[in-house]
Amino acid sequence: MIRFEGVTKRYGDADSGSADGGSRAGGGGDQGAVAVDNLTLEAPTGQITVLVGPSGCGKTTTLRMVNRMITPTSGTISVNGRDTASMDVAELRRGMGYVIQHAGLFPHRTVVDNVMTVPRLLGVDKRQARARAMELIERVGLDPAMARRYPAQLSGGQQQRVGVARALAADPPVMLMDEPFSAVDPVVREQLQNEFLRLQSELGKTILFVTHDIDEAVKLGDQVAVLRVGGVLAQLAPPATLLADPVDDFVAGFVGRDRGYRALSFAAAPELSLTDEPTVRLGATAEQVRAVGSPWVLAVGDAGEPVGWVRAAAVDHEVTRDLLHRGGTVASTSGSLRALLDAALSSPSGRGVVAGDDGRLVGTITAAEVVPAIEARRTATTAGEVPEGASTR
Numbered sequence: 001m002i003r004f005e006g007v008t009k010r011y012g013d014a015d016s017g018s019a020d021g022g023s024r025a026g027g028g029g030d031q032g033a034v035a036v037d038n039l040t041l042e043a044p045t046g047q048i049t050v051l052v053g054p055s056g057c058g059k060t061t062t063l064r065m066v067n068r069m070i071t072p073t074s075g076t077i078s079v080n081g082r083d084t085a086s087m088d089v090a091e092l093r094r095g096m097g098y099v100i101q102h103a104g105l106f107p108h109r110t111v112v113d114n115v116m117t118v119p120r121l122l123g124v125d126k127r128q129a130r131a132r133a134m135e136l137i138e139r140v141g142l143d144p145a146m147a148r149r150y151p152a153q154l155s156g157g158q159q160q161r162v163g164v165a166r167a168l169a170a171d172p173p174v175m176l177m178d179e180p181f182s183a184v185d186p187v188v189r190e191q192l193q194n195e196f197l198r199l200q201s202e203l204g205k206t207i208l209f210v211t212h213d214i215d216e217a218v219k220l221g222d223q224v225a226v227l228r229v230g231g232v233l234a235q236l237a238p239p240a241t242l243l244a245d246p247v248d249d250f251v252a253g254f255v256g257r258d259r260g261y262r263a264l265s266f267a268a269a270p271e272l273s274l275t276d277e278p279t280v281r282l283g284a285t286a287e288q289v290r291a292v293g294s295p296w297v298l299a300v301g302d303a304g305e306p307v308g309w310v311r312a313a314a315v316d317h318e319v320t321r322d323l324l325h326r327g328g329t330v331a332s333t334s335g336s337l338r339a340l341l342d343a344a345l346s347s348p349s350g351r352g353v354v355a356g357d358d359g360r361l362v363g364t365i366t367a368a369e370v371v372p373a374i375e376a377r378r379t380a381t382t383a384g385e386v387p388e389g390a391s392t393r
């Protein structure tokens with residue numbers, strides 16, 4: 001567990017101890033400005049704690065005080081009960097992986113050499129360090145063939161994966177991550193986030209994660225700390241609580257307008273009775289499609305997996321992939337209420353497709369059938385019957 005106890009950072013102090021000196025925007029000019037104000041916070045072991053807030057609210061400063069790149073003006077930060085101020089800095093940092101935006105890779109070292117850096121510094125034998133590095137490269141979802149490339153020969157998303165692999169190489173119990181996925185496009189960012197969650201479910205690190213993106217915070221965090229400018233903690237809560245019950249106007253404004261809808265992500269889909277949906281296989285004839293007797297017909301693949309809706313009137317000969325309607329989402333029986341509603345709303349037939357965990361079609365559901373479940377949940381939540389923060393992640 002990482003614990004901040006009354007931690008304040010005021011830049012411009014004689015002992016500011018900032019590793020990056022005054023190089024940041026406003027550095028040197030902000031004499032005496034409070035960047036973090038009396039912060040008390042616990043980041044539990046094995047969980048992801050996200051620090052989120054507007055630009056300049058002290059997120060990076062908070063993170064860098066943990067590995068002592070920045071020295072707090074007052075207060076204490078402890079890791080598993082040990083005051084970090086009394087620890088040897090090298091020892092402290094050995095236990096902490098650090099990932100930053102743009103990955104911060106060494107440009108003249110290959111990918112595998114980048115990942116091996118810390119274990120080699122720690123004296124791990126070269127062959128062993130290389131084997132471990134290759135394992136991590138695969139684990140973060142990179143093709144092993146990329147190990148011999150240089151960072152400049154990788155995409156931004158691939159570089160970020162290398163950055164994560166490098167931070168994990170010494171198997172540190174703690175990971176400090178400063179906007180690690182911000183520099184890539186939204187599609188790649190989502191892939192990185194999903195891989196990161198998968199990795200964390202295997203590794204169970206204690207993670208402090210900085211982002212300015214509330215959607216990322218809510219998706220990744222077991223708990224989310226919202227900071228306001230001046231480095232004051234506005235609210236610390238699990239994502240579902242943050243969305244359902246922001247403490248004040250600042251947090252409400254920061255988490256955004258569609259929070260009621262987004263909160264449904266954290267509500268597990270209840271067991272609703274689904275409608276049996278008649279289907280056709282890819283390759284079915286126009287007659288078979290019309291025999292279903294519905295303007296929109298659901299097509300399935302060989303394993304019974306839904307592949308898309310087809311407009312019956314558009315099938316002249318047979319159902320081919322290019323006739324399938326794009327854009328409908330598929331909900332999972334073990335997914336969230338939001339996914340169910342979204343499947344219904346995005347379906348051209350108005351019938352949301354629901355598949356089991358094995359990917360096979362289970363049935364369909366309309367938005368009108370999902371809404372009572374949402375209503376029931378709201379009533380139960382108001383009555384205090386649903387545990388807050390129930391997550392379907």
Ligand SMILES: Nc1ncnc2c1ncn2[C@@H]1O[C@H](COP(=O)(O)OP(=O)(O)OP(=O)(O)O)[C@@H](O)[C@H]1O
Pocket residue numbers: 011012018020021022023024025026027028029030031033034035053054055056057058059060061062212
């Ligand atoms: N070295 C420095 N010297 C003086 N002031 C600094 C220094 N570094 C940061 N600050 C100031 O401290 C405040 C908090 O900065 P910090 O970088 O921690 O915020 P942040 O929330 O990470 O911002 P962003 O999201 O824009 O990266 C800001 O007002 C910033 O200008």
